[in-house]
Amino acid sequence: MRASRRVRELPPYLFASIQARKARAIARGLDVIDLGAGVPDFPTPDHVLRALHQAADDPASHRYPPYEGTLAFKSAVARYYERRFGVRLDPKCEVMALIGSKEGIVNLFYAFLDPGDLALIPDPGYPAYATAARLALGEPYSLPLDPHNGWLPDFEAIPEAVARRAKLLFLNYPNNPTGAVGTRECFERAIAWARVHDVLVAHDLAYGEIAFDGHVAPSILEVDGARDVAIEFNSLSKSYNMTGWRIGMAVGAKEAIRALGVIKSNTDTGLWSAVQQAGIAALEGPQDHLRPLLATYQERRDALVAGLRSLGWEVTPNAGAFYLWARVPIGWGSAAFADTMLDELGIVVPPGTGYGAQGEGWFRMALTQDVRRLEEAIRRMKEAGLTYHSAEGAIGT
Numbered sequence: 001m002r003a004s005r006r007v008r009e010l011p012p013y014l015f016a017s018i019q020a021r022k023a024r025a026i027a028r029g030l031d032v033i034d035l036g037a038g039v040p041d042f043p044t045p046d047h048v049l050r051a052l053h054q055a056a057d058d059p060a061s062h063r064y065p066p067y068e069g070t071l072a073f074k075s076a077v078a079r080y081y082e083r084r085f086g087v088r089l090d091p092k093c094e095v096m097a098l099i100g101s102k103e104g105i106v107n108l109f110y111a112f113l114d115p116g117d118l119a120l121i122p123d124p125g126y127p128a129y130a131t132a133a134r135l136a137l138g139e140p141y142s143l144p145l146d147p148h149n150g151w152l153p154d155f156e157a158i159p160e161a162v163a164r165r166a167k168l169l170f171l172n173y174p175n176n177p178t179g180a181v182g183t184r185e186c187f188e189r190a191i192a193w194a195r196v197h198d199v200l201v202a203h204d205l206a207y208g209e210i211a212f213d214g215h216v217a218p219s220i221l222e223v224d225g226a227r228d229v230a231i232e233f234n235s236l237s238k239s240y241n242m243t244g245w246r247i248g249m250a251v252g253a254k255e256a257i258r259a260l261g262v263i264k265s266n267t268d269t270g271l272w273s274a275v276q277q278a279g280i281a282a283l284e285g286p287q288d289h290l291r292p293l294l295a296t297y298q299e300r301r302d303a304l305v306a307g308l309r310s311l312g313w314e315v316t317p318n319a320g321a322f323y324l325w326a327r328v329p330i331g332w333g334s335a336a337f338a339d340t341m342l343d344e345l346g347i348v349v350p351p352g353t354g355y356g357a358q359g360e361g362w363f364r365m366a367l368t369q370d371v372r373r374l375e376e377a378i379r380r381m382k383e384a385g386l387t388y389h390s391a392e393g394a395i396g397t
């Protein structure tokens with residue numbers, strides 16, 4: 001038996017190798033503080049659960065759903081886009097329900113790449129983009145995000161020969177892993193660039209409601225004409241604490257939605273309609289879970305920033321998403337730092353290189369543990385003498 005080249009040549013999923021290392025640390029008796037995976041540690045709002053219970057009891061929910069999503073859910077998505085972004089969508093052809101946005105993101109590569117085609121992938125970026133490009137037998141091409149320009153890319157710097165081979169351009173703001181937020185101007189440039197080069201822009205708005213300090217994340221579809229050349233992925237996972245439910249949506253260019261639908265209708269048979277009913281309750285019900293949620297993430301962010309600064313770090317507080325992105329101590333590599341943090345201190349932090357070559361010299365901390373645990377992490381670093389200025393190899397055995 002031999003797995004396909006696709007499977008054999010794929011690098012191991014970042015979090016799978018971290019999980020194995022974490023298990024070894026726990027087996028050695030370490031009390032592990034996991035600042036790795038980006039999973040909200042809060043429950044789904046009650047009224048969303050109640051909507052699921054009710055829908056689950058209805059025999060109409062016990063059959064195959066329409067593969068592209070129920071019209072009721074798609075209409076709720078369209079109303080959300082109008083309310084939240086002032087963007088009018090036709091629920092029949094500009095909206096699609098997804099089994100979590102990752103499903104749609106990965107399938108989009110199958111829908112748009114032929115072997116050898118390029119997909120421009122933000123670097124650093126969410127690992128699924130580059131992996132999906134490889135699975136579709138295309139090539140991920142790194143679009144460097146500029147730390148000196150708020151982690152936005154420079155479209156002018158994309159070589160002409162690359163642009164000619166590119167079929168897809170991915171963007172993601174609020175950004176994982178850097179916590180940076182997007183700007184309307186950046187979206188306008190992306191749309192203009194994509195028009196010139198006949199490339200589909202895919203924007204990942206998974207953290208659409210997770211922004212701080214007064215920032216309100218824009219949709220790329222707010223840009224004039226974007227609906228002809230852009231698709232946007234959105235998700236209830238992070239905004240409504242629903243990562244386990246697997247519910248997301250794609251909105252935007254009809255042609256892109258249609259192509260995605262061709263892959264989906266031949267791959268899965270849609271998202272359980274009871275979960276879509278719960279999704280309607282999330283989008284249309286009270287939004288009052290959001291304010292305390294954001295206040296809590298912000299309080300954690302501020303605690304972690306203060307702690308790192310007390311250890312000599314210069315760190316920029318993230319304006320969006322729930323990740324703090326910081327430099328590894330001077331002279332360290334990302335992998336050595338992440339390994340030391342886990343093996344010696346029992347603190348899981350993904351190395352920046354897990355998000356692309358540009359992540360070298362950085363690491364990520366998820367704000368998905370309470371302040372007490374974050375302060376415990378800082379205390380362990382301090383006790384071990386791990387500061388921004390400590391030399392590689394000075395810590396541990």
Ligand SMILES: *Cc1c(COP(=O)(O)O)cnc(C)c1O
Nearest residue numbers: 100101102126176206235237248
């Ligand atoms: C969490 C995350 C997703 C996936 O969300 P699901 O809807 O749960 O699949 C997509 N993009 C980014 C950048 C994420 O961090």
